[in-house]
Amino acid sequence: MTLKSVIFDVDGTLADTEKEGHLWAFNRAFQLWNLPFRWGVPLYRELLNISGGKERLAYYLAQHPEYHPLSNDEIREIYRLKTNLFMERVRAGVVALRPGVRSLIGQCYQEGIPVGIATTTNYDNVETLLLRHFGVQWKHMFPVVVAGDEVPIKKPDPAVYVRCLEQLGVSASEAIAVEDSAVGLKAATGARISTIVTMNTWTYHHTFLGALAILTSLGTTQTPAYGTGPDGWGRYRVTVDQLRAWLV
Missing domain, CATH: 3.40.50.1000 (HAD superfamily/HAD-like)
Known part of the structure:
Protein backbone atom coordinates (compact mmCIF):
# COMPACT_ATOMS: atom_id res chain seq x y z
CA MET A 1 0.00 0.00 0.00
CA THR A 17 2.79 19.97 26.08
CA GLU A 18 1.53 18.60 29.36
CA LYS A 19 3.62 19.36 32.47
CA GLU A 20 5.09 22.76 31.59
CA GLY A 21 2.23 23.67 29.28
CA HIS A 22 -1.31 22.51 30.01
CA LEU A 23 -0.86 21.48 33.66
CA TRP A 24 0.97 24.69 34.52
CA ALA A 25 -1.71 26.73 32.74
CA PHE A 26 -4.57 24.93 34.48
CA ASN A 27 -3.05 25.55 37.92
CA ARG A 28 -2.31 29.18 37.13
CA ALA A 29 -5.91 29.66 35.96
CA PHE A 30 -7.18 28.03 39.17
CA GLN A 31 -5.00 30.43 41.16
CA LEU A 32 -6.24 33.49 39.28
CA TRP A 33 -9.82 32.38 39.85
CA ASN A 34 -9.09 31.85 43.57
CA LEU A 35 -10.17 28.22 43.36
CA PRO A 36 -9.21 26.08 46.38
CA PHE A 37 -7.49 23.26 44.50
CA ARG A 38 -4.45 22.55 42.34
CA TRP A 39 -3.63 19.51 40.21
CA GLY A 40 -0.45 17.54 40.84
CA VAL A 41 1.29 15.22 38.40
CA PRO A 42 -0.23 11.90 39.62
CA LEU A 43 -3.76 13.33 39.54
CA TYR A 44 -3.25 14.95 36.14
CA ARG A 45 -1.98 11.66 34.74
CA GLU A 46 -5.35 10.14 35.68
CA LEU A 47 -7.31 13.12 34.37
CA LEU A 48 -5.68 12.76 30.96
CA ASN A 49 -7.96 9.77 30.44
CA ILE A 50 -10.70 12.38 29.96
CA SER A 51 -10.43 13.99 26.52
CA GLY A 52 -10.73 17.77 26.37
CA GLY A 53 -9.80 20.45 28.89
CA LYS A 54 -13.31 21.66 29.69
CA GLU A 55 -14.47 18.07 30.02
CA ARG A 56 -11.52 17.29 32.29
CA LEU A 57 -12.35 20.13 34.67
CA ALA A 58 -16.06 19.27 34.70
CA TYR A 59 -15.24 15.64 35.47
CA TYR A 60 -12.92 16.64 38.33
CA LEU A 61 -15.54 18.89 39.91
CA ALA A 62 -18.17 16.15 39.62
CA GLN A 63 -15.84 13.87 41.59
CA HIS A 64 -15.32 16.50 44.30
CA PRO A 65 -18.67 17.82 45.56
CA GLU A 66 -16.87 19.42 48.51
CA TYR A 67 -15.88 22.26 46.18
CA HIS A 68 -18.29 24.98 45.15
CA PRO A 69 -19.84 23.90 41.83
CA LEU A 70 -19.06 25.88 38.70
CA SER A 71 -21.51 26.58 35.91
CA ASN A 72 -20.79 25.57 32.33
CA ASP A 73 -20.18 29.24 31.52
CA GLU A 74 -17.66 29.52 34.36
CA ILE A 75 -15.87 26.37 33.21
CA ARG A 76 -15.67 27.82 29.70
CA GLU A 77 -14.22 31.07 31.07
CA ILE A 78 -11.61 29.23 33.12
CA TYR A 79 -10.70 27.14 30.10
CA ARG A 80 -10.42 30.26 27.94
CA LEU A 81 -8.01 31.78 30.47
CA LYS A 82 -6.07 28.53 30.67
CA THR A 83 -5.79 28.44 26.86
CA ASN A 84 -4.37 31.97 26.77
CA LEU A 85 -1.87 31.09 29.49
CA PHE A 86 -0.85 27.95 27.61
CA MET A 87 -0.31 29.87 24.37
CA GLU A 88 1.90 32.36 26.22
CA ARG A 89 4.06 29.45 27.37
CA VAL A 90 4.30 28.11 23.84
CA ARG A 91 5.29 31.50 22.41
CA ALA A 92 7.96 31.77 25.13
CA GLY A 93 9.52 28.52 23.91
CA VAL A 94 8.74 26.49 27.03
Missing part, protein backbone atom coordinates in the same frame (compact mmCIF):
# COMPACT_ATOMS: atom_id res chain seq x y z
CA THR A 2 1.28 3.49 -0.87
CA LEU A 3 1.87 5.91 2.00
CA LYS A 4 -0.08 9.07 1.16
CA SER A 5 -0.35 10.80 4.54
CA VAL A 6 0.91 10.84 8.11
CA ILE A 7 -1.50 12.10 10.77
CA PHE A 8 -0.26 13.41 14.12
CA ASP A 9 -1.94 13.88 17.44
CA VAL A 10 -0.64 17.01 19.19
CA ASP A 11 -0.54 16.92 22.99
CA GLY A 12 2.15 14.51 24.16
CA THR A 13 2.80 13.28 20.60
CA LEU A 14 3.91 16.23 18.50
CA ALA A 15 5.22 18.12 21.53
CA ASP A 16 5.77 17.78 25.27
CA VAL A 95 6.99 23.69 25.09
CA ALA A 96 9.40 21.58 23.02
CA LEU A 97 8.80 19.20 20.12
CA ARG A 98 9.33 15.54 20.92
CA PRO A 99 12.46 13.79 19.58
CA GLY A 100 12.31 12.90 15.89
CA VAL A 101 9.17 14.91 15.15
CA ARG A 102 10.82 17.75 13.23
CA SER A 103 12.90 15.32 11.17
CA LEU A 104 9.99 13.09 10.15
CA ILE A 105 7.72 16.01 9.30
CA GLY A 106 10.53 17.59 7.29
CA GLN A 107 10.99 14.37 5.32
CA CYS A 108 7.26 14.18 4.63
CA TYR A 109 7.25 17.77 3.38
CA GLN A 110 10.25 17.19 1.11
CA GLU A 111 8.67 14.07 -0.38
CA GLY A 112 5.24 15.61 -0.90
CA ILE A 113 3.47 13.52 1.74
CA PRO A 114 0.86 15.72 3.46
CA VAL A 115 0.86 15.73 7.24
CA GLY A 116 -2.49 16.03 8.98
CA ILE A 117 -3.36 16.95 12.55
CA ALA A 118 -6.11 15.13 14.46
CA THR A 119 -6.38 16.44 18.01
CA THR A 120 -8.76 17.03 20.90
CA THR A 121 -7.19 20.40 21.69
CA ASN A 122 -8.55 23.59 20.15
CA TYR A 123 -7.37 25.17 16.91
CA ASP A 124 -5.76 28.21 18.58
CA ASN A 125 -3.46 25.97 20.61
CA VAL A 126 -2.44 24.04 17.50
CA GLU A 127 -1.82 27.17 15.44
CA THR A 128 0.31 28.74 18.18
CA LEU A 129 2.41 25.59 18.60
CA LEU A 130 2.97 25.04 14.88
CA LEU A 131 3.78 28.70 14.24
CA ARG A 132 6.32 28.67 17.08
CA HIS A 133 8.14 25.57 15.84
CA PHE A 134 7.67 25.62 12.05
CA GLY A 135 7.26 29.30 11.27
CA VAL A 136 4.87 30.98 8.88
CA GLN A 137 5.14 28.09 6.39
CA TRP A 138 3.41 25.70 8.81
CA LYS A 139 0.16 25.71 6.84
CA HIS A 140 2.01 24.30 3.84
CA MET A 141 3.54 21.57 6.00
CA PHE A 142 0.24 20.74 7.72
CA PRO A 143 -2.46 21.26 5.07
CA VAL A 144 -5.19 19.68 7.21
CA VAL A 145 -5.83 20.43 10.88
CA VAL A 146 -8.89 18.96 12.57
CA ALA A 147 -9.22 20.19 16.14
CA GLY A 148 -11.39 18.96 18.96
CA ASP A 149 -13.90 21.78 18.65
CA GLU A 150 -14.65 20.75 15.04
CA VAL A 151 -16.17 17.34 15.78
CA PRO A 152 -19.23 16.45 17.87
CA ILE A 153 -17.48 13.73 19.90
CA LYS A 154 -13.86 13.75 21.04
CA LYS A 155 -11.39 10.88 21.24
CA PRO A 156 -11.60 7.93 21.78
CA ASP A 157 -14.36 8.35 19.21
CA PRO A 158 -12.75 8.15 15.73
CA ALA A 159 -14.65 11.20 14.38
CA VAL A 160 -11.60 13.49 14.35
CA TYR A 161 -9.62 10.94 12.32
CA VAL A 162 -12.47 10.22 9.94
CA ARG A 163 -12.79 13.93 9.17
CA CYS A 164 -9.02 14.30 8.79
CA LEU A 165 -8.94 11.46 6.24
CA GLU A 166 -11.82 13.05 4.34
CA GLN A 167 -10.09 16.43 4.16
CA LEU A 168 -6.78 14.86 3.15
CA GLY A 169 -8.54 12.85 0.45
CA VAL A 170 -6.89 9.57 1.41
CA SER A 171 -8.18 6.22 2.63
CA ALA A 172 -7.35 4.80 6.05
CA SER A 173 -5.14 2.15 4.43
CA GLU A 174 -2.99 4.90 2.86
CA ALA A 175 -2.22 6.70 6.13
CA ILE A 176 -0.30 6.15 9.34
CA ALA A 177 -1.22 7.87 12.59
CA VAL A 178 1.14 8.85 15.40
CA GLU A 179 -0.36 8.89 18.89
CA ASP A 180 0.84 8.77 22.49
CA SER A 181 -2.06 7.34 24.50
CA ALA A 182 -4.53 4.47 24.64
CA VAL A 183 -7.35 6.97 24.08
CA GLY A 184 -5.70 8.28 20.92
CA LEU A 185 -4.82 4.80 19.71
CA LYS A 186 -8.45 3.72 20.06
CA ALA A 187 -9.59 6.76 18.05
CA ALA A 188 -7.10 6.17 15.23
CA THR A 189 -7.60 2.43 14.97
CA GLY A 190 -11.35 3.02 15.20
CA ALA A 191 -10.92 4.87 11.91
CA ARG A 192 -8.93 1.82 10.66
CA ILE A 193 -5.61 3.68 10.53
CA SER A 194 -2.37 1.85 11.31
CA THR A 195 -0.95 3.64 14.35
CA ILE A 196 2.46 4.18 15.88
CA VAL A 197 2.42 4.97 19.60
CA THR A 198 5.21 7.12 21.03
CA MET A 199 4.50 6.76 24.71
CA ASN A 200 5.67 9.26 27.31
CA THR A 201 5.79 9.83 31.05
CA TRP A 202 2.03 10.39 31.10
CA THR A 203 1.07 7.27 29.15
CA TYR A 204 3.77 4.63 29.65
CA HIS A 205 1.38 2.63 31.86
CA HIS A 206 -1.34 2.42 29.17
CA THR A 207 -2.13 -0.75 27.24
CA PHE A 208 -1.56 -0.24 23.51
CA LEU A 209 -3.41 -3.18 22.02
CA GLY A 210 -3.48 -3.06 18.22
CA ALA A 211 -0.63 -0.57 17.71
CA LEU A 212 1.63 -0.99 14.69
CA ALA A 213 4.60 0.00 16.86
CA ILE A 214 5.08 1.04 20.49
CA LEU A 215 8.12 3.27 20.93
CA THR A 216 9.63 5.70 23.42
CA SER A 217 9.70 8.41 20.71
CA LEU A 218 10.21 8.69 16.95
CA GLY A 219 13.93 8.65 17.63
CA THR A 220 16.87 10.66 16.33
CA THR A 221 20.33 9.76 15.09
CA GLN A 222 21.81 10.81 18.43
CA THR A 223 18.99 9.43 20.61
CA PRO A 224 17.23 6.46 19.04
CA ALA A 225 13.85 5.31 20.26
CA TYR A 226 13.38 1.95 21.92
CA GLY A 227 10.42 -0.33 21.58
CA THR A 228 8.69 -2.89 19.46
CA GLY A 229 7.44 -2.66 15.88
CA PRO A 230 6.91 -4.85 12.82
CA ASP A 231 10.66 -5.53 12.86
CA GLY A 232 10.59 -6.69 16.49
CA TRP A 233 12.14 -5.19 19.61
CA GLY A 234 15.04 -2.82 19.13
CA ARG A 235 16.29 0.71 18.54
CA TYR A 236 14.43 2.87 16.05
CA ARG A 237 14.67 6.15 14.19
CA VAL A 238 11.37 6.45 12.35
CA THR A 239 11.75 7.72 8.78
CA VAL A 240 9.46 7.97 5.77
CA ASP A 241 11.16 4.93 4.23
CA GLN A 242 10.47 2.94 7.38
CA LEU A 243 6.82 3.99 7.39
CA ARG A 244 6.51 2.87 3.78
CA ALA A 245 8.00 -0.50 4.66
CA TRP A 246 5.62 -0.89 7.59
CA LEU A 247 2.51 0.04 5.60
CA VAL A 248 2.03 -3.25 3.78
Whole structure:
Protein backbone atom coordinates (compact mmCIF):
# COMPACT_ATOMS: atom_id res chain seq x y z
CA MET A 1 0.00 0.00 0.00
CA THR A 2 1.28 3.49 -0.87
CA LEU A 3 1.87 5.91 2.00
CA LYS A 4 -0.08 9.07 1.16
CA SER A 5 -0.35 10.80 4.54
CA VAL A 6 0.91 10.84 8.11
CA ILE A 7 -1.50 12.10 10.77
CA PHE A 8 -0.26 13.41 14.12
CA ASP A 9 -1.94 13.88 17.44
CA VAL A 10 -0.64 17.01 19.19
CA ASP A 11 -0.54 16.92 22.99
CA GLY A 12 2.15 14.51 24.16
CA THR A 13 2.80 13.28 20.60
CA LEU A 14 3.91 16.23 18.50
CA ALA A 15 5.22 18.12 21.53
CA ASP A 16 5.77 17.78 25.27
CA THR A 17 2.79 19.97 26.08
CA GLU A 18 1.53 18.60 29.36
CA LYS A 19 3.62 19.36 32.47
CA GLU A 20 5.09 22.76 31.59
CA GLY A 21 2.23 23.67 29.28
CA HIS A 22 -1.31 22.51 30.01
CA LEU A 23 -0.86 21.48 33.66
CA TRP A 24 0.97 24.69 34.52
CA ALA A 25 -1.71 26.73 32.74
CA PHE A 26 -4.57 24.93 34.48
CA ASN A 27 -3.05 25.55 37.92
CA ARG A 28 -2.31 29.18 37.13
CA ALA A 29 -5.91 29.66 35.96
CA PHE A 30 -7.18 28.03 39.17
CA GLN A 31 -5.00 30.43 41.16
CA LEU A 32 -6.24 33.49 39.28
CA TRP A 33 -9.82 32.38 39.85
CA ASN A 34 -9.09 31.85 43.57
CA LEU A 35 -10.17 28.22 43.36
CA PRO A 36 -9.21 26.08 46.38
CA PHE A 37 -7.49 23.26 44.50
CA ARG A 38 -4.45 22.55 42.34
CA TRP A 39 -3.63 19.51 40.21
CA GLY A 40 -0.45 17.54 40.84
CA VAL A 41 1.29 15.22 38.40
CA PRO A 42 -0.23 11.90 39.62
CA LEU A 43 -3.76 13.33 39.54
CA TYR A 44 -3.25 14.95 36.14
CA ARG A 45 -1.98 11.66 34.74
CA GLU A 46 -5.35 10.14 35.68
CA LEU A 47 -7.31 13.12 34.37
CA LEU A 48 -5.68 12.76 30.96
CA ASN A 49 -7.96 9.77 30.44
CA ILE A 50 -10.70 12.38 29.96
CA SER A 51 -10.43 13.99 26.52
CA GLY A 52 -10.73 17.77 26.37
CA GLY A 53 -9.80 20.45 28.89
CA LYS A 54 -13.31 21.66 29.69
CA GLU A 55 -14.47 18.07 30.02
CA ARG A 56 -11.52 17.29 32.29
CA LEU A 57 -12.35 20.13 34.67
CA ALA A 58 -16.06 19.27 34.70
CA TYR A 59 -15.24 15.64 35.47
CA TYR A 60 -12.92 16.64 38.33
CA LEU A 61 -15.54 18.89 39.91
CA ALA A 62 -18.17 16.15 39.62
CA GLN A 63 -15.84 13.87 41.59
CA HIS A 64 -15.32 16.50 44.30
CA PRO A 65 -18.67 17.82 45.56
CA GLU A 66 -16.87 19.42 48.51
CA TYR A 67 -15.88 22.26 46.18
CA HIS A 68 -18.29 24.98 45.15
CA PRO A 69 -19.84 23.90 41.83
CA LEU A 70 -19.06 25.88 38.70
CA SER A 71 -21.51 26.58 35.91
CA ASN A 72 -20.79 25.57 32.33
CA ASP A 73 -20.18 29.24 31.52
CA GLU A 74 -17.66 29.52 34.36
CA ILE A 75 -15.87 26.37 33.21
CA ARG A 76 -15.67 27.82 29.70
CA GLU A 77 -14.22 31.07 31.07
CA ILE A 78 -11.61 29.23 33.12
CA TYR A 79 -10.70 27.14 30.10
CA ARG A 80 -10.42 30.26 27.94
CA LEU A 81 -8.01 31.78 30.47
CA LYS A 82 -6.07 28.53 30.67
CA THR A 83 -5.79 28.44 26.86
CA ASN A 84 -4.37 31.97 26.77
CA LEU A 85 -1.87 31.09 29.49
CA PHE A 86 -0.85 27.95 27.61
CA MET A 87 -0.31 29.87 24.37
CA GLU A 88 1.90 32.36 26.22
CA ARG A 89 4.06 29.45 27.37
CA VAL A 90 4.30 28.11 23.84
CA ARG A 91 5.29 31.50 22.41
CA ALA A 92 7.96 31.77 25.13
CA GLY A 93 9.52 28.52 23.91
CA VAL A 94 8.74 26.49 27.03
CA VAL A 95 6.99 23.69 25.09
CA ALA A 96 9.40 21.58 23.02
CA LEU A 97 8.80 19.20 20.12
CA ARG A 98 9.33 15.54 20.92
CA PRO A 99 12.46 13.79 19.58
CA GLY A 100 12.31 12.90 15.89
CA VAL A 101 9.17 14.91 15.15
CA ARG A 102 10.82 17.75 13.23
CA SER A 103 12.90 15.32 11.17
CA LEU A 104 9.99 13.09 10.15
CA ILE A 105 7.72 16.01 9.30
CA GLY A 106 10.53 17.59 7.29
CA GLN A 107 10.99 14.37 5.32
CA CYS A 108 7.26 14.18 4.63
CA TYR A 109 7.25 17.77 3.38
CA GLN A 110 10.25 17.19 1.11
CA GLU A 111 8.67 14.07 -0.38
CA GLY A 112 5.24 15.61 -0.90
CA ILE A 113 3.47 13.52 1.74
CA PRO A 114 0.86 15.72 3.46
CA VAL A 115 0.86 15.73 7.24
CA GLY A 116 -2.49 16.03 8.98
CA ILE A 117 -3.36 16.95 12.55
CA ALA A 118 -6.11 15.13 14.46
CA THR A 119 -6.38 16.44 18.01
CA THR A 120 -8.76 17.03 20.90
CA THR A 121 -7.19 20.40 21.69
CA ASN A 122 -8.55 23.59 20.15
CA TYR A 123 -7.37 25.17 16.91
CA ASP A 124 -5.76 28.21 18.58
CA ASN A 125 -3.46 25.97 20.61
CA VAL A 126 -2.44 24.04 17.50
CA GLU A 127 -1.82 27.17 15.44
CA THR A 128 0.31 28.74 18.18
CA LEU A 129 2.41 25.59 18.60
CA LEU A 130 2.97 25.04 14.88
CA LEU A 131 3.78 28.70 14.24
CA ARG A 132 6.32 28.67 17.08
CA HIS A 133 8.14 25.57 15.84
CA PHE A 134 7.67 25.62 12.05
CA GLY A 135 7.26 29.30 11.27
CA VAL A 136 4.87 30.98 8.88
CA GLN A 137 5.14 28.09 6.39
CA TRP A 138 3.41 25.70 8.81
CA LYS A 139 0.16 25.71 6.84
CA HIS A 140 2.01 24.30 3.84
CA MET A 141 3.54 21.57 6.00
CA PHE A 142 0.24 20.74 7.72
CA PRO A 143 -2.46 21.26 5.07
CA VAL A 144 -5.19 19.68 7.21
CA VAL A 145 -5.83 20.43 10.88
CA VAL A 146 -8.89 18.96 12.57
CA ALA A 147 -9.22 20.19 16.14
CA GLY A 148 -11.39 18.96 18.96
CA ASP A 149 -13.90 21.78 18.65
CA GLU A 150 -14.65 20.75 15.04
CA VAL A 151 -16.17 17.34 15.78
CA PRO A 152 -19.23 16.45 17.87
CA ILE A 153 -17.48 13.73 19.90
CA LYS A 154 -13.86 13.75 21.04
CA LYS A 155 -11.39 10.88 21.24
CA PRO A 156 -11.60 7.93 21.78
CA ASP A 157 -14.36 8.35 19.21
CA PRO A 158 -12.75 8.15 15.73
CA ALA A 159 -14.65 11.20 14.38
CA VAL A 160 -11.60 13.49 14.35
CA TYR A 161 -9.62 10.94 12.32
CA VAL A 162 -12.47 10.22 9.94
CA ARG A 163 -12.79 13.93 9.17
CA CYS A 164 -9.02 14.30 8.79
CA LEU A 165 -8.94 11.46 6.24
CA GLU A 166 -11.82 13.05 4.34
CA GLN A 167 -10.09 16.43 4.16
CA LEU A 168 -6.78 14.86 3.15
CA GLY A 169 -8.54 12.85 0.45
CA VAL A 170 -6.89 9.57 1.41
CA SER A 171 -8.18 6.22 2.63
CA ALA A 172 -7.35 4.80 6.05
CA SER A 173 -5.14 2.15 4.43
CA GLU A 174 -2.99 4.90 2.86
CA ALA A 175 -2.22 6.70 6.13
CA ILE A 176 -0.30 6.15 9.34
CA ALA A 177 -1.22 7.87 12.59
CA VAL A 178 1.14 8.85 15.40
CA GLU A 179 -0.36 8.89 18.89
CA ASP A 180 0.84 8.77 22.49
CA SER A 181 -2.06 7.34 24.50
CA ALA A 182 -4.53 4.47 24.64
CA VAL A 183 -7.35 6.97 24.08
CA GLY A 184 -5.70 8.28 20.92
CA LEU A 185 -4.82 4.80 19.71
CA LYS A 186 -8.45 3.72 20.06
CA ALA A 187 -9.59 6.76 18.05
CA ALA A 188 -7.10 6.17 15.23
CA THR A 189 -7.60 2.43 14.97
CA GLY A 190 -11.35 3.02 15.20
CA ALA A 191 -10.92 4.87 11.91
CA ARG A 192 -8.93 1.82 10.66
CA ILE A 193 -5.61 3.68 10.53
CA SER A 194 -2.37 1.85 11.31
CA THR A 195 -0.95 3.64 14.35
CA ILE A 196 2.46 4.18 15.88
CA VAL A 197 2.42 4.97 19.60
CA THR A 198 5.21 7.12 21.03
CA MET A 199 4.50 6.76 24.71
CA ASN A 200 5.67 9.26 27.31
CA THR A 201 5.79 9.83 31.05
CA TRP A 202 2.03 10.39 31.10
CA THR A 203 1.07 7.27 29.15
CA TYR A 204 3.77 4.63 29.65
CA HIS A 205 1.38 2.63 31.86
CA HIS A 206 -1.34 2.42 29.17
CA THR A 207 -2.13 -0.75 27.24
CA PHE A 208 -1.56 -0.24 23.51
CA LEU A 209 -3.41 -3.18 22.02
CA GLY A 210 -3.48 -3.06 18.22
CA ALA A 211 -0.63 -0.57 17.71
CA LEU A 212 1.63 -0.99 14.69
CA ALA A 213 4.60 0.00 16.86
CA ILE A 214 5.08 1.04 20.49
CA LEU A 215 8.12 3.27 20.93
CA THR A 216 9.63 5.70 23.42
CA SER A 217 9.70 8.41 20.71
CA LEU A 218 10.21 8.69 16.95
CA GLY A 219 13.93 8.65 17.63
CA THR A 220 16.87 10.66 16.33
CA THR A 221 20.33 9.76 15.09
CA GLN A 222 21.81 10.81 18.43
CA THR A 223 18.99 9.43 20.61
CA PRO A 224 17.23 6.46 19.04
CA ALA A 225 13.85 5.31 20.26
CA TYR A 226 13.38 1.95 21.92
CA GLY A 227 10.42 -0.33 21.58
CA THR A 228 8.69 -2.89 19.46
CA GLY A 229 7.44 -2.66 15.88
CA PRO A 230 6.91 -4.85 12.82
CA ASP A 231 10.66 -5.53 12.86
CA GLY A 232 10.59 -6.69 16.49
CA TRP A 233 12.14 -5.19 19.61
CA GLY A 234 15.04 -2.82 19.13
CA ARG A 235 16.29 0.71 18.54
CA TYR A 236 14.43 2.87 16.05
CA ARG A 237 14.67 6.15 14.19
CA VAL A 238 11.37 6.45 12.35
CA THR A 239 11.75 7.72 8.78
CA VAL A 240 9.46 7.97 5.77
CA ASP A 241 11.16 4.93 4.23
CA GLN A 242 10.47 2.94 7.38
CA LEU A 243 6.82 3.99 7.39
CA ARG A 244 6.51 2.87 3.78
CA ALA A 245 8.00 -0.50 4.66
CA TRP A 246 5.62 -0.89 7.59
CA LEU A 247 2.51 0.04 5.60
CA VAL A 248 2.03 -3.25 3.78
